[in-house]
Amino acid sequence: MPNANVLVINSGSSSLKFAVINSVNGDEIVSGLGECFGMPEATIAWKLNGIKTEEAITAADNHHANAITRIVKLIEDENLTDTIVAVGHRIVHGGEKFTKTVRIDSEVLAEIENLSDLAPLHNPAGAKGIHAAMAAFPSLPQFAVFDTAFHQTMPQKAFTGAISHELYEKYGIRRYGFHGTSHYYVSREAAKMLDKPVEQCNFITVHLGNGASVCAIKDGQSVDTSMGFTPLAGLMMGTRSGDLDPGIIEFLMKKGWTQEQVFDTLNKKSGFLGVSGITSDARGILQAMEEGHEGAKLAFQVFTYRVAKYIGSYLIPLDALDAIIFTGGIGENSLDIRREILNNLNLLGFVEDKKGNEDARFGASGIVAKSELLDALAVVIPTNEEFVIAQQSVELL
Structure with missing residues (x-):
């Protein structure tokens, strides 16, 4: 697949990491970080061909959107637009609703926002990144990859807290786990190492x-x-x-x-x-x-x-x-x-x-x-x- 690059976005409450990655071999074409969002010193920096560049971001009320606007320009300047086939978003919390990666539509986005009670610092920021990316790349399919999804195979005895079951039924209080994409990746690589x-x-x-x-x-x-x-x-x-x-x-x-x-x-x-x-x-x-x-x-x-x-x-x-x-x-x-x-x-x-x-x-x-x-x-x-x-x-x- 010649055009197999994915723009990966990890949107935090005051930062936004991004990378353009070849989905076949894992090569990182460009990567960067926008940080200090909401403050006058907000910046975005990226590394391309071994050279690091940093710029200030203006308009503190909408740093996420402005960061993605700058990423779009960077992609266009480097003639990468036609090589990108999708945008992938890291979302911290998928609750019990999301057990795997999903394509983002209005219903999925609404559910990510509804889960903000479980991750008040992370899910609203992830939703901001999605809104900005969908506006910037309206023709590209967008996907949500959840930190919690890999752990949804835990048996009930492992995820259940020793508290009133009503708290689980009413508020979803249970063990969810995080770092799922990391645990998933290294376990697959270890299996290859063991040839098993x-x-x-x-x-x-x-x-x-x-x-x-x-x-x-x-x-x-x-x-x-x-x-x-x-x-x-x-x-x-x-x-x-x-x-x-x-x-x-x-x-x-x-x-x-x-x-x-x-x-x-x-x-x-x-x-x-x-x-x-x-x-x-x-x-x-x-x-x-x-x-x-x-x-x-x-x-x-x-x-x-x-x-x-x-x-x-x-x-x-x-x-x-x-x-x-x-x-x-x-x-x-x-x-x-x-x-x-x-x-x-x-x-x-x-x-x-x-x-x-x-x-x-x-x-x-x-x-x-x-x-x-x-x-x-x-x-x-x-x-x-x-x-x-x-x-x-x-x-x-």
Whole structure:
């Protein structure tokens, strides 16, 4: 297919990522980021042929539309218009309505907006991106790829909360899970690495970045995942707390904290940043550890311990294990964090391949450990969520 490029849009509340990707081989022709939307310093930057360009965006009341207008001009200037066959949108929450990628029409768009209660920061922004893209590319088919869709195969016992069933029936409160496109992609790539049909594979996928989650994959399908009703649950993250006693929320509010203060702290001032007191970035944590910073050392220990605990618990829904898969910015690149997680899994028999672990960084896949006890591997596979969005959009054409 000569014209197989897809414009992929990931629209956030104050930003918009984009890329033009070849849906056949995954080549990224151009990619960029618009950020600081709603503020005077809003900009859009892109990388093309190894050269980065940045421009200011005007009209703060409509930065999403203006960013897409600039993207359209960029596409036209580079003579890419006729090569693009679809626009694919990353949408965070599909609720129980969307279990796979869908073509966007007025009904789908309305449903995405209706699900805003479940993702108040993300779905309205995604809808803004769709509106702007449909106005800019009226003749191109547009598709929505949902973070939650891959996890809709979880059994009821995995997604049901131990609360009144009325809360599920009335408000849809349950475990949804996120990072679905990442867990989907790396599990398929790992199956290729093992030369085995993905439908016969059992994995524990570990997406570690500023946001982090673990997923148990049985016979190629998600059967459990660490994020929950919102992306706040599960692992400790860059600024998110992950799992904690919900009684803490009541305790703080009785101490005079407002609801906004509590959730701002749990979402933006916890995790690496909260425990270390210095940074939300794993690289900064590791550097500070080398300099003897006790808070950074504790953050490193809490994070790696919690990841290992989740990996161990996710053996429960599996009958066998083919591989633990590390991905995401931290999972792909941090040798020290992977090593400590594997050390914490010593009882499962994982023995680090030190050279393999050192080599599997900065875009390289590879085997980093083996367990003879489980007859399983630990591997690194760089994720490519944009490629998934491009592929699934074209598959529906």
